[in-house]
Amino acid sequence: MTHIAWLGKKSPFCGNVTYGLTTTEALRDRGHEISFIHFDSSGTSSTGTASSPDVVLPYLVKSQVYTIPSPGAQRELRESLERLQPDLVHASLTLSPLDFRLPDLCQQLGLPLVATFHPPFDASLRNLSAGTQQLTYQLYAPSLAKYDRVVVFSELQADVLMRLGVPSHRLAVIPNGVDPQRWTPGNPAEPSERLQELRQRFSGQRVFLYMGRIATEKNVEALLRAWKLVQPSGCRLVVVGDGPMRQSLMQNYGEDAGILWRGHEPDQSVRLALLQLAEVFLLPSLVEGLSLALLEAMASGTACVATDAGADGEVLEGGAGIVISTQGVTTQLRTLLPVLRDQPVLTAELGRRARQRALERYTLTQNIDQLERLYGELSPAGSVLA
Known part of the structure; x- marks a missing residue:
């Protein structure tokens, strides 16, 4: 199975947090090893241990929308990846300056790099919010072109990035998924x-x-x-x-x-x-x-x-x-x-x-199946999954 260094968020609560926690839980259930790397409020860093695989990075500012890491966060991330030696890195992008440095860092370490790109969009640019998000896509596109794969949620989102110069072979359309056994209609006879x-x-x-x-x-x-x-x-x-x-x-x-x-x-x-x-x-x-x-x-x-x-x-x-x-x-x-x-x-x-x-x-099972196939394409350790 694959050892995945997952770079994402655990707080504050938002869709990115839900996506990261749900996906890594499902990957662990299938036997994959997850080292979760995230920014923590303690102000101190932790490189994780066998019993506690989380890697904690320090930050200056963190919100639902963006994160500004502390000056030493990139060095601590590099040292953690060198110690953990994962098969690949999957970054659930947090809208952080660190996002732009990850391709070069992972290339130096010889690690395949996957991103999930979350920012909302409106392909028709019909309002001010859509225009603001378009600027985010324009800012990120040159860096996303350097990632080995960029997971997006729809063909529409992929089209937006391709128009901004991200090669189509770098993009993987994998829609979000939910667990239909957990999210289910109420039972009229036996309500919770x-x-x-x-x-x-x-x-x-x-x-x-x-x-x-x-x-x-x-x-x-x-x-x-x-x-x-x-x-x-x-x-x-x-x-x-x-x-x-x-x-x-x-x-x-x-x-x-x-x-x-x-x-x-x-x-x-x-x-x-x-x-x-x-x-x-x-x-x-x-x-x-x-x-x-x-x-x-x-x-x-x-x-x-x-x-x-x-x-x-x-x-x-x-x-x-x-x-x-x-x-x-x-x-x-x-x-x-x-x-x-x-x-x-x-x-x-x-x-x-x-x-x-x-x-x-849109089931979580379908989502994880596609992620496993993607990992198998990029990592020799995951080739048995392809």
Whole structure:
């Protein structure tokens, strides 16, 4: 089996963190050795041991979006890789200056280098957020061209990078995946304790759900405006997550408009119960990659409405959900919300189709199968997997 040095994030909570932890857990379950390299808040470094394979690197600044490593982080990373002697390095890119130095470092050490490139995008450049993300892609493209492979989540994302000069043979389209045994519809006959608690909490109310970061690019305010304008009777909008815009939005959109703010929810069992309870999952993003929250909602059998940003529209196309444009989100939702309220048979069918699509295309098993084949192409130790 392959020894993988995984460079990623364990905090603060975001899609990159979920991706890294879920993927490495699945790889370990298949017998691969993982040395997880990440930035820690302790301010001191650790090169890991046999009993504790984590490698901790110091940093100056860390957020959900980017990380600025301490001046000695690159040296400590090199020393750790020399000591660990992995078969390959997989960097779940953290948007850090270290990302640009990895190709030269790994080339010097003779290590194959794989990246997963997470930044959201909108190929049509229809808004300011999309333009800002395009600059990120332009900045990264020359370095990504030096990686042995760059994992992206959709053909659309690959096309964006190819237009910016990343050779097609460097790109591997491997969509995100979720565990459909973990993310599953609630059992009406035997609901979980968490789901029973939520049903009591929202007794008699139909729940619409947003779950994710509360930030400009997520366009949550457009959803809140539509909800406040419609205020569908008998329904509650639950907003789960945290971010820089949360406090300001809470001041303008609250309980009087039928909106409940739950903040960040670290307990996966609660997040699953919320998805099982919700009739509709709403994702109004201006830019996206391939939303794990959307895939979790789909696997949980929740009807999904998302914009066509990033790969989300591709995920829901052909009747697996409702796809709206990133332009005029409030207007579109103002029309859709009453329909979704009045048509529970429609939302139930959309939920069924969403789970079926997740099972067909977006399972964690499929994701790991493709990663193993990629590792086998790059590492002699992984050749038995190819």
